[in-house]
Amino acid sequence: MYSITTEPARKLVRLKLMGMLSREQVAALYHEEHLAIRAMHCRPGDHLCIVDLTECPLQLQDxxxxxxxxxxxxxxxxxxxxxTGQALGRMQARRIARERDEVMIFERREEAEAWLFADEARSAA
Structure with missing residues (x-):
């Protein structure tokens, strides 16, 4: 299972993953995420994303x-x-994201948000 919420003012997509997912659910997740991005009137690549993995166990390899x-x-x-607070979950997330720039994996939401919004905080100062 998953949930998707947005904060259009920040061009932010929040994803929460829960439980074991199937390949079909992953495809549906990305499709719904793209619809959410369009609904915010963002061009692809112009938004930020934060993913909560705290209720997401290690996923099967496929x-x-x-x-x-x-x-x-x-x-x-x-x-x-x-x-995610799970060390093995962070390891799997790093493997999944290893070919992408501008991706970081954290233990706590506060750390993730601080990094994600660092540019926003600097420009406000």
Whole structure:
């Protein structure tokens, strides 16, 4: 399962992954994410994304491969932050995201948001 919410003022997509997913669910997730990006009137690659993995166990290899394909798509976020308290979950997230720039994996939401919005904080100062 997953949920997708947006904050159009920040051009932000929030994803929350829960439980074991299938390849079909990963495809549906990316499709719905692209619709959410368009609904915010963002061009692909002009948005930020944060992914909550705290309720997401390690995924099967074929599902991890599906995430890896999607994470490299043309609609990828300008910056992508993922977080989970599970060390093995962070390791899997790093493997999935290893071919992407501007991706960081964190233990806590606060760390992920601080990195994700660092440019916003600097320009406000």
């Amino acid at each position: 599902v991890a491969n599906a995430f890896q394909l999607g994470i490299k798509s043309d609609a990828k976020a300008k910056r992508l932050a993922m977080f």
